[in-house]
Amino acid sequence: MFGRRRSLSGRKERSVKPILLFFVILVIAVPLIWLFFVRMEGTAPIVEFESEPFFIGSSSTDLTVTIKDSRSGIRKVWMGIIAGDREVEVLQQNFPSGGFFVGGKEKSVRVTAQISPEELGLADGKAVLKIEARDYSLRHWGKGNPGSLEKEIEIDTTPPSIRMVSRAHNIAQGGAGLVIYRLAETCPKSGVMVGEEFYPGYGGYFSDPTIHLAFFAMDYRADKTTRITITAQDAAGNQSSATIAAHILPKTFRKDSINLSDSFLSHKMPDFERFFPELAKGEPLELFLAVNQELRDKDDAAVAAITTQTEKNILWEGPFLRLPGSADRAQFADSRTYYYGGKIVDHQHHMGIDLASTTHAQIPAANHGKVVFAGDQGIYGNTVIIDHGFGLMSLYSHMSHIEVAVGDSVQKGHIIGRTGATGMAGGDHLHYTTLVHHTFTNPIEWWDPAWIKNNITSKIEEVGP
Structure with a gap:
């Protein structure tokens, strides 16, 4: 009996030892495996x-x-x-x-x-x-x-070298100009600074890739102290500039008074309630002031944004056309004072020329170009904007009917629509203006073949193809 008990006890001891050994190995192996696979992993940052x-x-x-x-x-x-x-x-x-x-x-x-x-x-x-x-x-x-x-x-710590190619540079307040210059190296950004305003330059128009041209403008509010420079920035971020010896021609702009009638306000303001629904039930004058100030600024900003869609080529040729048989009803940069009930209520500037002809007169494209906008533009009503290349644009507003679409290529004289009284127009006419990039400019310059020759085409012809 006693021998049998010892035999059973020995069996238990022998069966316990492998289990203990397994747990000992497990206790040692698991950390080692964790250490190898986790803390000694081989994936590089x-x-x-x-x-x-x-x-x-x-x-x-x-x-x-x-x-x-x-x-x-x-x-x-x-x-x-x-x-x-x-x-x-x-x-x-x-x-x-x-x-x-x-x-x-x-x-x-x-x-x-x-x-x-x-x-x-x-x-x-x-x-x-x-x-x-x-x-x-x-x-x-x-x-x-x-x-x-x-x-x-x-x-590369060397600033890019700029050399002037074009010579005489005459520019009027509210006018446009052209400068041609040479860069010694490829620069992703170059152009003309007029005060704080930048007008980009472009290479690739001439056979010599180092020669660039830039159309620029002078705001109607600028004066003869405004500094005009060519600026360039190379791929390394180095910047340089060269002063343009420009002759700035001062201009005197007209002053105009506009009396707001209740008839005009009651007739026009409902068209603009969609822009200011919170003012729809208020006084028409309050809505007018919101339109004439806030909406005008938004529309001008929208037009400026559209001018970035420009072809890197000269699409136009010769003097621009004006509305046939038309008379001037307002001039560029007229300083307008608005009266209501005998009191001054607002001041604005008119950034175009108003041309009046017969009712719903046909509007010709002023020059060859590409339509970059055709539609409603707030205070300007039905509007068409044509790109003539390198940032030069013509704008036609208050149209009763538009006969072109965005993307259309048009030739000088092509009928793009008819005059009207949409937007803030008080009667049938065409509001016409030109822009150089984001700046409104006086369109009379582009109607003048002598001005175009002296300030634009002669400079290009001197450089050659």
């Missing part, structure tokens, strides 16, 4: 440029990179520039750990370095931009997985 750098200019350049490591987290980032046999450190940044079991706290970071060639002692020429990142993996003897990115760049 991903390094990406936010925008591809190609050039570093004279002014400080902000270079931003994003680093991602979803597993072990980011340990550190290093950025440097290799130029010849020199390696210059630009940035080094360390990121916190969340502890042995967690790894790095940051799984995705965005770092920005300011690079100034002058401060770093870097000369113009080719260089290599290098970014290195390491994570909190225990690989590589605890140093982490390395991720890197290299990009060949060019250090």
Whole structure:
């Protein structure tokens, strides 16, 4: 009996030992497996440029990179520039750990370095931009997985050279002008600054790709002290400018008084209630002032935005046409004072010429071009805008009927619609004006063949094809 008990006890001991051994191995193996697959993972951090750098200019350049490591987290980032046999450190940044079991706290970071060639002692020429990142993996003897990115760049701190090609530059207040200039290098942005207003220049019109032209305008409110310069910015962000020796011609604009009648307000204001529904049940004068001020500004801004849709070519030829058999009813930049009940209620400027002919007279396109707008434009009513290239536009408003559509190519004299009294017009007429990019200009210049020759075409012909 006693021998049998010892036999049963021995069996139990032998069966317990493998189980204990299994649990011991499991306790040791699981952390080792976790350590190998989790803390010793081999996925490198991903390094990406936010925008591809190609050039570093004279002014400080902000270079931003994003680093991602979803597993072990980011340990550190290093950025440097290799130029010849020199390696210059630009940035080094360390990121916190969340502890042995967690790894790095940051799984995705965005770092920005300011690079100034002058401060770093870097000369113009080719260089290599290098970014290195390491994570909190225990690989590589605890140093982490390395991720890197290299990009060949060019250090260019020399401003672009500008040389004037066209000579005489006469421009009137409210008028237009043309300048032709040469750039010594390709510049993504160049043009004319008139005060604080920028008018883009274009290359590619002449056979010599270094020669550019820019149509520009002078606001009717500017004066002879307004500075006019050519400005250029190269691919590295270096900027330069050259003063244009322009002769500014002062102009005197008319003053006009407009008496608002109850008949006009009751007839016209219902058309504009859709723009200001909160004023629909109020006084007509209150609605008129909102239309004449707020809606006018919005419409002018909308027209200015449309002028960005311009062809990089000269589409027009010769003097522009005016409405046949028409008489002037208002001039460009007339200073208008509005009266109601004998009191002054508003002041505005009239940015075109009002031409009156017969009722519903046919309107010819002033010159060759492409229709970039055809539809209702608030205070201007039914409106057509024709692009004549390089930012030169003609605008036709208050039309009763439009006979063209956006995208249509029109020839000089092509009938685009008929005169009317839509918008804020008090009677049948054509509101006609020209724009150079975003600026309204006096259209009488473009009706004058002598002005066109002296200020535009002769300059182009001197340069040649």
